[in-house]
Amino acid sequence: MTRPLRRLGAARGAIARSDSGGDLLGVVDAVAGAAFGINSGADDADDSGYTSAPLGDAKPFEYTEDTASADTLELAASTNSPKFAAKMLGYDYKTFGTMLHKFKNANGLGPADNSIFHDNGDVEFNGRIFEGSIHDYAP
Structure with a gap:
């Protein structure tokens, strides 16, 4: 039998022997273990039947619609790439390029x-934020 067929046979055997009860993750684990010639991980299972995870006993967070507290800050987005700035500010690249040339000429x-x-339209150069906004130069 060729090597791929042997692995396929081993994978099928691992699925048949798997005590996963048909759960997809258990089947994938069994197939992967057989395909790569490693143990399926059943020996690493704790009393609950689950294998240990890198996060140990960490519990998942519960979903809430509201923010965690009133102290949440909004982070401003900024970039020095005209291509990303155009997208961030809602302009096509050609229009933004024209606006940028006008802005630079007007501000030396x-x-x-x-x-x-910045995402509010402010433009900064060498730590100085210019008066007005890049939006002021829109056609």
Whole structure:
């Protein structure tokens, strides 16, 4: 028998011997173990029948619709990439490029002066945030 057929046979045998009761994860574990020639992990099971996880006894968080507290902060997004800034601010790249050229000319910046664009439309260069907004230069 060729090696792939032997592995297929081993995988089928592992599924048949599996005490997973048909649960998909148990079947996948058995097939993977047989395919790679390793134990299915049944020896690592605790009393509940589940294998140990890297997080040990950690419990999952419960879903809540509201934020955890009133102290939640909103984080501002910013980028120095005109391509990402255009998307973040809702402009197509060509329109944003025109706006950027007008902005730089009006504020004494050159083509190579990399600016930081904030999600509220503010533009920053060398720690200075300019008056107005990039939105002011929209066509």
